[in-house]
Amino acid sequence: MTVPAENVGVQPDVGREQTRDGYERVYVWDLIVRASHWIIMLSIFTLAGTGIYIGDPFLIPSGATNEQFVMGNVKVVHSYAAIVFTLTVAVRIGWMFVGSYYARWREFVPTTARRIRDVFGMLKFYLFLAKKPPLNVGHNPLAGSIYLLVFALYLLMIATGFALYSVSADGYMEMWNFLLPLFGGAQMARWIHHVAMWFILGFFAHHIWSAMLVSKVEGMGLIDSMFSGYKFLPPGWRNRDD
Amino acid sequence: MDDPSSDFGRELLARGVSRREFLGFCTSLAVMIGLPRSASAAIAEAIENNPKPTLVWLNFQDCAGNTESFLRASKPTAAEVILDLISIDYHEVIMAAAGHQAEANLRSVVESQSGQYIAVVEGSIPTGAGGAYMTVGGRSALQIANEVCGNALATIAAGTCASFGGIPAASPNPTGALGISDAVPGIKTLINLSACPVNAQNLTATLVYFLTYSKWPPLDHLNRPLFAYGKSIHDNCERRAHYDSGQYVEQWGDEAHRDGQCLYKMGCKGPVSFQNCPNIGWNDNTSWPVACGHGCIGCAEPDFWDKMTPFYEHLPGFPGFGRGSDIDKIGFWGTLGVTGAFAAHTLTHLGKRLVQNGGDKAQEGPPASTPLDEGDEK
Ligand code: HEM
Ligand code: HEM
Ligand code: SF4
Numbered sequence: 001m002t003v004p005a006e007n008v009g010v011q012p013d014v015g016r017e018q019t020r021d022g023y024e025r026v027y028v029w030d031l032i033v034r035a036s037h038w039i040i041m042l043s044i045f046t047l048a049g050t051g052i053y054i055g056d057p058f059l060i061p062s063g064a065t066n067e068q069f070v071m072g073n074v075k076v077v078h079s080y081a082a083i084v085f086t087l088t089v090a091v092r093i094g095w096m097f098v099g100s101y102y103a104r105w106r107e108f109v110p111t112t113a114r115r116i117r118d119v120f121g122m123l124k125f126y127l128f129l130a131k132k133p134p135l136n137v138g139h140n141p142l143a144g145s146i147y148l149l150v151f152a153l154y155l156l157m158i159a160t161g162f163a164l165y166s167v168s169a170d171g172y173m174e175m176w177n178f179l180l181p182l183f184g185g186a187q188m189a190r191w192i193h194h195v196a197m198w199f200i201l202g203f204f205a206h207h208i209w210s211a212m213l214v215s216k217v218e219g220m221g222l223i224d225s226m227f228s229g230y231k232f233l234p235p236g237w238r239n240r241d242d
Numbered sequence: 243m244d245d246p247s248s249d250f251g252r253e254l255l256a257r258g259v260s261r262r263e264f265l266g267f268c269t270s271l272a273v274m275i276g277l278p279r280s281a282s283a284a285i286a287e288a289i290e291n292n293p294k295p296t297l298v299w300l301n302f303q304d305c306a307g308n309t310e311s312f313l314r315a316s317k318p319t320a321a322e323v324i325l326d327l328i329s330i331d332y333h334e335v336i337m338a339a340a341g342h343q344a345e346a347n348l349r350s351v352v353e354s355q356s357g358q359y360i361a362v363v364e365g366s367i368p369t370g371a372g373g374a375y376m377t378v379g380g381r382s383a384l385q386i387a388n389e390v391c392g393n394a395l396a397t398i399a400a401g402t403c404a405s406f407g408g409i410p411a412a413s414p415n416p417t418g419a420l421g422i423s424d425a426v427p428g429i430k431t432l433i434n435l436s437a438c439p440v441n442a443q444n445l446t447a448t449l450v451y452f453l454t455y456s457k458w459p460p461l462d463h464l465n466r467p468l469f470a471y472g473k474s475i476h477d478n479c480e481r482r483a484h485y486d487s488g489q490y491v492e493q494w495g496d497e498a499h500r501d502g503q504c505l506y507k508m509g510c511k512g513p514v515s516f517q518n519c520p521n522i523g524w525n526d527n528t529s530w531p532v533a534c535g536h537g538c539i540g541c542a543e544p545d546f547w548d549k550m551t552p553f554y555e556h557l558p559g560f561p562g563f564g565r566g567s568d569i570d571k572i573g574f575w576g577t578l579g580v581t582g583a584f585a586a587h588t589l590t591h592l593g594k595r596l597v598q599n600g601g602d603k604a605q606e607g608p609p610a611s612t613p614l615d616e617g618d619e620k
């Protein structure tokens with residue numbers, strides 16, 4: 001298949017390979033993107049499970065108080081999962097600036113005219129006004145902007161979480177107590193922490209269905225790509241990519 | 243041995259407070275402020291001999307609860323003697339003078355001792371309607387505060403109303419009430435002793451600290467002395483072991499409540515409130531709220547009436563669903579709603595495709611040529 005020279009432009013440096021039926025197998029998500037996505041997902045499940053218990057301890061052990069440590073243990077798990085979550089988010093955000101082409105921040109902030117156009121193209125598709133979603137190799141720009149909000153929620157969870165941790169911290173973790181007044185006190189920080197969790201879980205509910213839908217209609221192996229790193233691009237994708 | 247030769251010794255004697263009791267009081271103050279026990283000698287020395295500052299006490303929009311807290315020791319204690327020795331030249335609730343004479347006393351302190359007296363403020367300052375919600379002798383609370391606090395050596399806000407606006411400033415704040423720091427910005431030295439009401443022990447300790455060291459104790463970001471507000475209620479609570487073990491009161495009067503277990507599920511705000519109640523207690527350390535079986539309501543925190551309510555719920559609830567609504571329930575159904583909506587959306591999309599493609603037909607064999615994507619010809 002030939003591509004008009006004027007359409008080639010600057011292609012990202014990604015591994016690609018022609019498949020038998022003219023599709024191109026492109027390595028889109030590097031290991032850090034994939035690993036961070038799944039580690040973040042698992043830590044969120046752990047944090048949400050333990051967090052809901054912290055907010056409303058529904059299991060009440062019987063027996064002598066000095067032999068029980070249920071809330072204590074749950075908070076320990078929450079804290080360790082929080083460390084994993086925070087470090088992974090930090091790595092992923094750093095990777096937005098030094099990582100491979102499709103891991104970069106431009107995937108999340110629609111800056112080029114075409115990506116801004118595709119935000120609306122994607123909206124039209126979701127609203128049944130267009131039959132096909134616009135073709136993109138990386139994140140589609142609408143999804144990308146939503147992920148930006150999701151990352152903002154991650155940072156909010158981290159900031160409120162550290163603020164709450166600082167209330168009882170002894171030692172260097174106490175330094176985070178400067179965050180408390182920014183959130184309007186510890187009770188407000190707790191409220192924000194709790195409500196933002198439900199926004200993340202709400203996003204998750206939308207995310208899996210949209211991933212399935214887009215995966216199916218794009219036919220580029222979107223969901224698989226988050227495991228393997230490869231997408232399958234139909235002939236002609238170079239015309240569309242930036 | 244009481245030393246009847248000094249004013250202070252005579253005063254103690256007259257009140258029936260022994261020297262031993264007085265020294266014990268100094269030691270407990272030293273410990274409370276976070277100083278070594280040995281500092282108690284310096285404290286005793288300072289209380290006996292250092293010149294006592296003049297104090298004026300302003301009552302603004304308040305319930306006089308801080309005055310009550312301050313005056314109502316159950317027995318004449320060493321603390322009370324000290325507070326009596328500090329010359330309180332103006333206090334609307336307890337002074338003998340009235341009317342113009344009282345106002346003249348205040349004016350004379352402000353003029354003759356400018357920069358040397360301590361102003362204690364109780365109550366919030368209404369700023370609405372040009373200050374008309376509260377006037378004394380024809381002057382608004384704001385004018386009085388500006389003049390009296392502006393010329394003071396230091397201002398102590400006694401109670402949450404004076405510190406942060408408190409209950410009068412609670413939503414919708416009809417009088418435009420403000421705490422001192424907001425109403426009179428730029429005061430040289432401001433110490434907030436929030437709590438509803440102020441704990442007399444913290445007020446005494448703050449004054450004694452100043453008497454002893456001629457400076458004020460270290461403060462937190464809300465201008466509250468760290469010795470009293472540096473730790474959360476939760477971290478010093480005697481019921482903390484029950485919290486960590488996961489044993490909670492779930493209903494007033496249930497077995498756990500009778501056993502004295504943790505009040506977290508009854509809305510205790512101890513984990514998000516800062517004061518030394520568990521250590522120093524109230525009413526001469528007879529008790530404190532959690533020890534009585536009631537959760538902390540966070541009375542020393544800014545906007546506590548808006549932020550800590552409902553007092554018997556863990557969180558304030560979600561806007562639009564009522565105060566104290568169950569966030570987890572709303573979140574759960576909301577998430578389920580999103581799932582349903584996007585499931586229906588996805589299935590509609592796929593269903594439409596299926597119909598347009600004329601049913602679910604898998605390819606018979608490998609494609610002979612590569613089809614170009616429509617719309618991407620060029
Ligand atoms: C997506 C990530 C997270 C989720 C879903 C989550 C969820 C929750 C929830 C629901 C609570 C209970 C709040 C309440 O009602 O009192 C909680 C408490 C807490 N979280 Fe997280 N959390 C997350 C991340 C973090 C992080 C990064 C930290 C950082 C240290 C953290 C620290 C805490 C602390 C210290 C508490 C205890 C508050 C208390 O003692 O009352 N969390 N979390
Ligand atoms: C708590 C759960 C989850 C959260 C918060 C989450 C969040 C995210 C975020 C932030 C991205 C952008 C990734 C990046 O570039 O670093 C992303 C991408 C992706 N996620 Fe998830 N995810 C979750 C669970 C899942 C699950 C269960 C699946 C599988 C069905 C999935 C499939 C995908 C796919 C296919 C992409 C690439 C989508 C695209 O390019 O638009 N995610 N997810
Ligand atoms: S009663 Fe309140 S302050 Fe005490 S441990 Fe329980 S939640 Fe904390």
Ligand code: SF4
Pocket residue numbers: 437438475515516517519530531532537538539540541542
């Ligand atoms: S226990 Fe809480 S509500 Fe009660 S006096 Fe102390 S800080 Fe205020």
